[in-house]
Amino acid sequence: MEILSIIETLEEVIEKSISVPFSGKCMVDREEILEIIKEMRLKLPDDIKQAKWVKEERQKILLEAQKEANNIIKDAENKIASLIDEHEITKKAYEQANEIVSNAQKNAREIRLGTKEYADNVLSKVEEILEETLEVIRANRKEMK
Incomplete structure (x- = not known):
């Protein structure tokens, strides 16, 4: 800022x-000091405008950075929620798959047992019929003798 260099001058x-001895005061050239003050007055509005613009730009940059940070945080939270949901969905899918497999195995056991029981009943009936037929055959052979 130019005003700072003028103040240094x-x-x-x-x-x-x-x-001035014993007073702590000094003698200055009045015209030179007034000229410096005049220059300060001329430069001060430009420097104030520039400082105000810098301050506003700083504020804009800070607001934009805050918005971007909030968006990044929101995106991260959404990603975490999505990953958690995916994990829960996967976990439930595995649970359902295990339940389906378990039910299928149970049904297969029941069908096997039912099939064995049915086959045993059919074979028992066939055995009874064969025994009756065998008795008739024996009885017929006895009569023939």
Whole structure:
């Protein structure tokens, strides 16, 4: 900022001025000091405008950075929620798959047992019929003798 260099010039003029003994005061060139003050007045509005613009830009950048940070956080939270949901869905799918397999195995056992029982009943009936037929055959052979 130009105003700072003007203030430094003013300080140099004061430091180089002739001091008044025992008073802590100094003598300065009135025209030179007034000229520096005039220059300060001219430059001050530009520097204030520039400082205001810098401050506003800083604020805009901070707001944009905050928005971007919030968006990143929101995206991360959504991704985490999605991963959790996927994990839950996968877990439930495995549970359902295990239940389906278990039910299928149970049904297969019941069918096997039912099939064995049915086959045993059919064979028992065939055995009875064969025994009756065998008795008739024996009885017929006895009669023939």
